[in-house]
Amino acid sequence: MDSGDGDRLLAVLNALANPHRLRIIAALQGGGRNYVSQLAREIGISRPLLHLHLQKLEAAGLVSSTMELSHDGKALNYFEVNAFNVPLTPEAIAGAAKTLSHNPDS
Template sequence: MNTKLNPDDGDQLLAVLNALANPHRLRIIAALQGGGRNYVSQLAREIGISRPLLHLHLQKLEAAGLVSSTMELSSDGKALNYFEVTPFNVPLTPDAIATAAATLTNNPES
């Protein structure tokens, strides 16, 4: 998903906060930010988690728009799924949260 993050969108803000509410996912973002794009097997080795577990976390991050993926063929014909951080800036101020909260689709006040 290559979606531009809109911090005024309450549902999107919840997805971002939910995606970041896990230490593995924070480490994934940090590893990709520090080392640039990387493929799943190498990233799993760097972070120290299994590839299946990494895939689950990457799916959550990608669904929130925080990372993006590209499938590429290596010189030996293997398909490698590369991931990279999608640039984002999500301000967390009381005013920003109030603006986003007003747009929630599951808003009990509407």
């Protein structure tokens, strides 16, 4: 991630500001790519709730998905973690703040 992209930094931080989404990232990092039903069982949440969290993570660019067919012809949506590095230093935040598309002070 470009440390100067404030909107992207906000999206990433917002996506990670939820315990379910942190658990999703941890499960995918530890176990590699996984399909929704299996991931929901591992994390212990419903598939609809998992989908909502995965959408947020995918929109922030933290995970990606691919649809594949199983041997019996069922469509399985696999998710995996994208590599990311989010610097949270005062300097990185100051640089990112300068590039925000919405300035609440204006």
